[in-house]
Amino acid sequence: MKRKNAFKLLVWIFFSVFCLEAEAQSVRQNSKAQYRIKITEERPKFIFVEAQIPVSEGHLFMNRFGADNFPNGWATFVQNLEIKDEKDQRLAIAAEPNASWQIAGKYSGLVKLSYQIDLSFVYQNWSAGNEQAGRFQDNSLFLVARPLFIVSAIDDKRQITFDLPGSWKVTTPWQKAAGDKFVFNAENQTDLLSNTIVLGQFAEYKLKKGALDFTLALPGKMNESAQIIVPALEKVLGAYAKLFDKTPPTNYLMTFFYDVQDDGEAYSRSAAFTARNKVTRNGLIIWGNFLAHEFFHFWNGQQMRGEPRETREWFNEGLSEYFANLTLFRAGLIGEDLFLKKMEKHLALYLYFKAAAPFQGTSIKQAGTRKSFNRPGVYNGGWTIAFCLDLLIREKTNGRRNLADFMRLMYEKFGLPGKPYSYQDIVRTASEIAGTEVADFFQRFVEGTEVLPVADYLEKLGLEAYDKGYAGEVYIFKKRSVNDSERKLWSALTGKVRRFR
Ligand SMILES: [Zn+2]
Structure with missing residues (x-):
């Protein structure tokens, strides 16, 4: 009798586990999260969203x-916001603090959501800048994805379908579904939320370099400057695709508009x-550099991320800025005079950071803990470290390697496998590229x-500098006579032959 009961129990356990697993499997199989984004007017006040997503413990x-x-x-x-279960039964829901909701009874399973987004924020000035929220301009709507999506903790692929006014199109970096230009697939939650969308009538340009499928959207009046923006960006794109030659196939969307x-x-x-x-063409040193800087973050900042964030800021900002400046010069988008001026400004702000009272005792590494306050340490300090490290690597390897090789190796070691790098990883990788220990630097x-x-570093390039750090002043002059090594280093760094008088 006892044995029979034990057997029954075993059978029961077996079936329970089997059924639970089958149920879980069916939830997973049907769980491809779907969102339908509907816009009904050409100057929309609302976006209507219908979604079907798996939920765990009722948390949205x-x-x-x-x-x-x-x-x-x-x-x-x-x-x-309304929520129904799979059988279209309404589920009770309570709004909780911090942009979250709780479904009654800690419901787990597939739910159907419907809600609308009040688009008032795209018609007002967003304090951090409208590129961080959305903007409606001349028949087109730029949107950051985050304001659109209510999600659950179950992180999986999602399908997004757009239902738009007849004359509208849509561009996003998400993978387009085969056969339907209004259906897209996001890889996971980050891909869904940390991206942007452009809808409506707007100009867009497709550029392909290496594995990068690049789309440039120019909503509104920005398209009037397309003939100077598109070729400039194409050059930057070409340089970065060459630098990070192992970048996997990627769709990338860049949007540029007046605000x-x-x-x-x-x-x-x-x-x-x-x-x-x-x-304008002359303003490229500002807008072109900005584009080149932010685009560099696709590798340095997005794919390649350091832990903890605070101590990686100098690396993130300083090296992105350094490569942006150098790329503009190497690609012929800015001239030598402007490049030298840019150097003067970075070095002047770095020396100011080193000399001025508010920053005393703050290292470049620590500067990121108060990023806005320590901006000259993070950006200009980071730039100066990048510049000197570039020359140091070139010197240690007799010109065989440089900072681009270092950046490429960092990307291959940490960016491609998605492994966060530590500060010591930076030091170790720099030593590896320099072929000798550079921890002391x-x-x-x-x-x-x-x-x-x-x-001293500038002198290696045949440049002469005069500075007054506490006043934020640096003046760079080209030396009248230079030696071979100075001439060669300048050419190697900039890809240009400089005429010395
Ligand atoms: Zn940046």
Whole structure:
């Protein structure tokens, strides 16, 4: 009798486990999350969203990033949220703090959501810049994806379908589904949320370099400057595709439009910029450099991320800025005079950071813990470290390697496998590329507070510098006579032969 009961219990356990597993499997199989984004007017006040997503323990939320100034984040703009189960039975739901919701009874399974997004934020000035939220302009709607999607903790592929007014098109970095230009697939939650969308009537340009399928969207009046923006970006794209030659096939979307401030933001596979001043050939040092800087973050910042964030900021910003400047010069988008001016500004702000009272005792490595306050340390300090490290690597390897090789190796070691790098990984990789230990350089100038002898580094390039750090002044002159090594180093760095008088 006892044995029979035990057998029954075993059978029961077996079937229970089997059924639970079968049920879980069916939830997983049907769980391909789907969102339908509907816009009914050409100047829309709302976006209507219908979704079908798997939920665990009744928890739904929105990503708060970018809407921190609202206590309830992006949920501030969500209206008329209704939730039903698979059999179309209404489920009770309670709004919770921090842009989240709880379904009654900790419901797990597939749910159907319907809600609308109040688009008022795209018609107002967003304090952090509208490229971080959305903007409606001349028949087109630029949107960051985060404000649109209520999600659950189950991270999986998602399908997004757009239902738009007849004359509208849509561009996103998500993978287009075969056969339907209004259906896309996002790889996972990050791909879904940390990206951008452009809808409506707008100009777009497709550029392909290596594995990169690049789309440039120019909504509104920005398209009037397309003939100077597109060729410039094509050159930058070519240089980066060559530098990071192992980049996997990627769709990338860049959006550039006029707005009330100059600003830019990088997303997972997209970036958005705004310009206040008219985009002209002469202004390329500002807008072109901005585009080149933010685009560099696709590798340095997005795919390649350091832990912890604070101590990687100098690397993230400084090296992105350095490669952006150098790429513009090497590609002939800016001339030598402008490149030297740019150098003067970076070095002057670095020396100011080293000399001025508010920053005393702050190392370049620590500067990122107060990124806005320590901006000259993070950006200009990071740039100066990049510049001197580039020359150091060239010197240690007799010109066989440089900072681009270092960047490529960092990408292959940490960016491609998606492994966060530590500060020590930077130091180790630099030593590996230099073929000798360069930890001392980092100890003194990145971790420590010693001032880099920038004039000595400039001299290696046949340049002469005069500075007054505490006043934020540096003046660079081309030396009248240079030796062979100075001439060669300049050519190697810039890809150009300089005429010396
Ligand atoms: Zn940046």
